[in-house]
Amino acid sequence: MISHILLEKDELILKKEKQQVVHIENMAITVTKKKVKNLNLSVHSPDGEVKLSVPHHIKNAEIQDFIKSKLSWIYKQQEKINKRVPMTPAKPPAYTTTERHYFAGKEYYFKTLDIDCFEGKSRVEISVVGEMVMFVNPWKDREYREKLMKAFYRDYLKGEIPGLIAKWEPLMGVKVEDWGVKQMKTRWGSCNVKDKRIWLNLELAKKSQDCLEYIVVHEMTHLLERKHSNRFYDLMDIFMPHWRELKNELVRLSF
Ligand SMILES: [Zn+2]
Structure with a gap:
């Protein structure tokens, strides 16, 4: 009976660990463990959010090293996304009261x-x-x-x-x-x-x-x-x- 409870707890921990947020250089990266062979890094619009999917049995140190080796690539992608956001409003103001x-x-x-x-x-x-x-x-x-x-x-x-x-x-x-x-x-x-x-x-x-x-x-x-x-x-x-x-x-x- 006790071992059964322990097993459940272990499963819970495993589930929790399937997705974790890794912080490197003030950047938060969502790391998801999946049935994949390779590490797959992606940067998403509109905020430049960074996601990484990794195989189940990878060590945390390997994840950290991988992200560090890709930092300049991540920054470049984020920069590209930022450039897509218009800097001036789509509709020019009329400069009349109530604006x-x-x-x-x-x-x-x-x-x-x-x-x-x-x-x-x-x-x-x-x-x-x-x-x-x-x-x-x-x-x-x-x-x-x-x-x-x-x-x-x-x-x-x-x-x-x-x-x-x-x-x-x-x-x-x-x-x-x-x-x-x-x-x-x-x-x-x-x-x-x-x-x-x-x-x-x-x-x-x-x-x-x-x-x-x-x-x-x-x-x-x-x-x-x-x-x-x-x-x-x-x-x-x-x-x-x-x-x-x-x-x-x-x-x-x-x-
Ligand atoms: Zn610059």
């Missing part, structure tokens, strides 16, 4: 102050009650309003980026000679290693400050390692151990 807009990782109620006697020039401001207000003459068209919004985003980023670069230069032991902000369709940032110049996507103004900092650090890391090699990701893990969470946040909250 929602994003700024520094927060969602704002947007309103236009459609009067022609407001003080100063056309602009966008965050009001004291936390609304995003566009001061604009009512006859100004969508293109004009879009330019105003982009100027607001650009000014914000131009205020944030120098401090981030100054913070990370001594920590990373690199020097950024020049930097800029531009609208990019497929990348959050880029780095010209030869000229030590980094570019940041204007869309980052919508994202949290942590996400902005992550991209600045990513691009600055290219000054130490040009390619997305294992060394590159090792450096990122040292500088910013939680960078993968921020990367996921960038993709997940696509606005």
Whole structure:
């Protein structure tokens, strides 16, 4: 009778072990034991989830070694998936009252102050009650309003980026000679290693400050390692151990 109970317990443990989550370099990999001959690794959209199926009798150390040997391949696949997520909204905003807009990782109620006697020039401001207000003459068209919004985003980023670069230069032991902000369709940032110049996507103004900092650090890391090699990701893990969470946040909250 006792042995029967023990047997049941063993079976339970076996069942539990059929699927387990292995953590390597801040990455969670779902490992499933199956009736297979080979190890089969796959990366899935939309979040870049990593799955591995393995034969029943494989040792944990072998699984770990296998995953480690495939890390740069996994990162490349995740990068491809990330590129498929559009960085700008499918439907361009009209910039009229009742819309929602994003700024520094927060969602704002947007309103236009459609009067022609407001003080100063056309602009966008965050009001004291936390609304995003566009001061604009009512006859100004969508293109004009879009330019105003982009100027607001650009000014914000131009205020944030120098401090981030100054913070990370001594920590990373690199020097950024020049930097800029531009609208990019497929990348959050880029780095010209030869000229030590980094570019940041204007869309980052919508994202949290942590996400902005992550991209600045990513691009600055290219000054130490040009390619997305294992060394590159090792450096990122040292500088910013939680960078993968921020990367996921960038993709997940696509606005
Ligand atoms: Zn890169």
